[in-house]
Amino acid sequence: MRLQLTALALAALGARAYAEPEGEHATVAARTAAYVDDDHTVISTSTVAVRGKPTAHTVIAGRYVADAVSSASVDVISAATERWTELRSEVLGGVAYADGTTTASVDYIYSHEHDWDSHTVSAGASRDVFRHNLTLAAGASFVDNRVGRADDANFHERMRVLGGTLRAVWVGGPKDVFTASYDGSRARGYQASPYRYAYVADVMGGAPLAFPEVAPGERWRHALTMRWNHHLLRDTAVRSHARAYGDDWGVRSLTAGSEVVVGLEPWELAVQGRVYAQQGATFYQDVYDRPRMYMTADRELSTFQDLFVGVRAGWIGETLALDASVTGFAFRFPEFARLPRRTGFIAMLGLVWAL
Amino acid sequence: MGAVRLLAASVLFAGCTADLDAPRTPAELDRVYFDCKVQPVLAMYCGQLACHGDPARYFRVYSRNRLRDGGDETQRNVFMRDTERAHNYEAARAFVDLERPEASLLLRKPLEQAAGGAFHRGATLYGGGNVFRDTADPDYQTIARWINGATEDPTTCIEPGSTL
Amino acid sequence: MTTAIAAVLALVLAGGCGVKAYQREKLAKSKMQFNPRPETTMLEQHVYSYREGSTGGYEGGGGGCGCN
Numbered sequence: 001m002r003l004q005l006t007a008l009a010l011a012a013l014g015a016r017a018y019a020e021p022e023g024e025h026a027t028v029a030a031r032t033a034a035y036v037d038d039d040h041t042v043i044s045t046s047t048v049a050v051r052g053k054p055t056a057h058t059v060i061a062g063r064y065v066a067d068a069v070s071s072a073s074v075d076v077i078s079a080a081t082e083r084w085t086e087l088r089s090e091v092l093g094g095v096a097y098a099d100g101t102t103t104a105s106v107d108y109i110y111s112h113e114h115d116w117d118s119h120t121v122s123a124g125a126s127r128d129v130f131r132h133n134l135t136l137a138a139g140a141s142f143v144d145n146r147v148g149r150a151d152d153a154n155f156h157e158r159m160r161v162l163g164g165t166l167r168a169v170w171v172g173g174p175k176d177v178f179t180a181s182y183d184g185s186r187a188r189g190y191q192a193s194p195y196r197y198a199y200v201a202d203v204m205g206g207a208p209l210a211f212p213e214v215a216p217g218e219r220w221r222h223a224l225t226m227r228w229n230h231h232l233l234r235d236t237a238v239r240s241h242a243r244a245y246g247d248d249w250g251v252r253s254l255t256a257g258s259e260v261v262v263g264l265e266p267w268e269l270a271v272q273g274r275v276y277a278q279q280g281a282t283f284y285q286d287v288y289d290r291p292r293m294y295m296t297a298d299r300e301l302s303t304f305q306d307l308f309v310g311v312r313a314g315w316i317g318e319t320l321a322l323d324a325s326v327t328g329f330a331f332r333f334p335e336f337a338r339l340p341r342r343t344g345f346i347a348m349l350g351l352v353w354a355l
Numbered sequence: 356m357g358a359v360r361l362l363a364a365s366v367l368f369a370g371c372t373a374d375l376d377a378p379r380t381p382a383e384l385d386r387v388y389f390d391c392k393v394q395p396v397l398a399m400y401c402g403q404l405a406c407h408g409d410p411a412r413y414f415r416v417y418s419r420n421r422l423r424d425g426g427d428e429t430q431r432n433v434f435m436r437d438t439e440r441a442h443n444y445e446a447a448r449a450f451v452d453l454e455r456p457e458a459s460l461l462l463r464k465p466l467e468q469a470a471g472g473a474f475h476r477g478a479t480l481y482g483g484g485n486v487f488r489d490t491a492d493p494d495y496q497t498i499a500r501w502i503n504g505a506t507e508d509p510t511t512c513i514e515p516g517s518t519l
Numbered sequence: 520m521t522t523a524i525a526a527v528l529a530l531v532l533a534g535g536c537g538v539k540a541y542q543r544e545k546l547a548k549s550k551m552q553f554n555p556r557p558e559t560t561m562l563e564q565h566v567y568s569y570r571e572g573s574t575g576g577y578e579g580g581g582g583g584c585g586c587n
Contacts, residue, residue: 029557031558031562033562045565047561049557063558090584109582110582115585116583116584118582119582131540133538143582149473149474150474152473152474155473161583163575174546175546181576183575184575193585200449202445204441207415209442210415210449211449221573224576225576229550229551231545239553241577243577245573245574245576250375251572253571261550276567276571278571278573290378293376293378300572306571325559331570346566348559350558
């Protein structure tokens with residue numbers, strides 16, 4: 001009981017890797033996922049995480065993630081280049097303290113691609129009050145990104161992100177738990193892409209002109225998120241969430257979703273849906289009417305909507321848990337003529353082994 | 356309450372930042388110099404149909420006997436049309452960095468990386484290296500002079516292949 | 520800020536102050552956790568962050584990447 005509540009506290013903390021091991025044992029978690037879309041992009045991701053409890057109140061965690069990307073997306077074709085492939089690796093190490101009332105954690109993440117290096121440091125703490133009915137948590141992170149360009153020894157840019165989180169988790173009743181959080185961040189530095197070019201209409205009616213992408217050097221981002229987990233029937237949970245996001249580039253979005261998890265011991269079945277609607281950046285245009293100070297060809301900065309729907313099945317044993325999921329998605333880009341729609345799926349297999 | 360309102364407003368109105376879609380003042384670069392001196396360099400080194408004479412490329416160059424803006428095969432070698440010269444000028448100007456002229460992609464893309472150039476797929480496609488070995492190349496200097504404000508007397512410069 | 524905290528406290532006191540430890544059996548289940556599978560959350564949030572223009576609000580973030 002206390003361990004599960006500690007997990008709640010660690011999750012409230014936003015700790016990246018600390019689902020509490022069952023009992024006093026260490027755990028090994030492995031997961032592999034495949035992302036496939038009709039924009040000719042395939043991403044294979046595998047991760048292995050290890051967590052242990054060297055003392056009663058200490059959790060240490062390590063995680064390795066490997067991404068393999070293969071893409072001939074519309075962005076690539078626009079540059080008249082062929083399919084490209086890329087590998088990304090990420091390593092996480094962290095330590096957390098949790099005594100059932102107070103938690104504290106520190107993480108370090110290093111990620112590497114052939115044109116990107118990133119160092120992330122994060123820390124957080126939480127405290128239970130009112131007899132564990134309320135958990136207050138705060139966290140901060142700093143990311144130092146070294147941006148390069150494939151096969152270009154002379155392209156060196158930097159982008160740093162400083163972020164903070166405030167979160168409250170409270171027990172609403174024997175069957176309800178809620179969380180509300182604010183996440184804010186400030187990014188400074190190079191935030192465009194050396195691979196993308198924005199189109200500007202030719203005033204003489206000819207083919208549009210291409211300009212190297214230029215983005216503002218600073219971005220303030222804010223997110224307010226509410227989540228509610230409700231237990232019903234014998235062993236069913238409804239997990240719902242909603243997020244409002246805004247930044248000073250003009251991007252505003254709403255996210256909402258829900259997952260119904262049914263326990264049929266030792267099996268667990270879940271169905272989830274998530275919708276997302278975004279208003280694009282102030283300076284985004286599919287084809288610019290005239291050259292602007294800031295121009296982007298990033299469709300993720302346009303106005304668009306997406307929908308994710310998935311199913312998951314899990315088997316939970318004494319020391320081993322397995323799960324598999326498939327999620328289908330659809331994007332609609334009304335402001336990006338080169339790719340007005342994108343659909344695909346994500347398939348995942350996971351294993352957790354308590355040693 | 357004031358702090359709560361401020362927080363909600365900061366999210367809802369976080370996008371209200373002025374001037375992000377302000378227009379850009381284009382580089383005031385001499386058109387005659389471009390037509391007479393720079394355009395021939397682009398045509399000679401860049402306008403091949405497999406390179407920037409490919410309309411799929413972001414940087415597109417029209418030139419005689421290569422990419423043309425309209426017409427049929429019998430017209431592929433006619434003199435450059437005004438619209439094509441204008442497009443080449445605007446396309447080249449788009450790759451000029453006003454704040455750091457020496458960093459302009461129009462200069463750095465065709466320059467060997469060992470001399471400070473940028474990645475250029477054309478340098479690796481046919482095994483022949485990049486267009487300019489170093490910044491001392493006369494044709495590199497032609498483009499650099501244009502970017503740095505060189506002008507040309509329209510009465511003395513006859514654009515090669517022009518109708519003048 | 521004071522009002523926000525008071526509102527949260529009011530919700531807690533109204534609903535949760537009477538929730539004793541022995542009444543939390545259902546809350547202790549993994550399906551009632553906000554992040555029961557950190558690796559799944561990390562992978563999902565990775566997809567959302569590089570396919571959408573928003574970020575934040577959910578646990579399990581990974582490191583930086585040039586994914587867009």
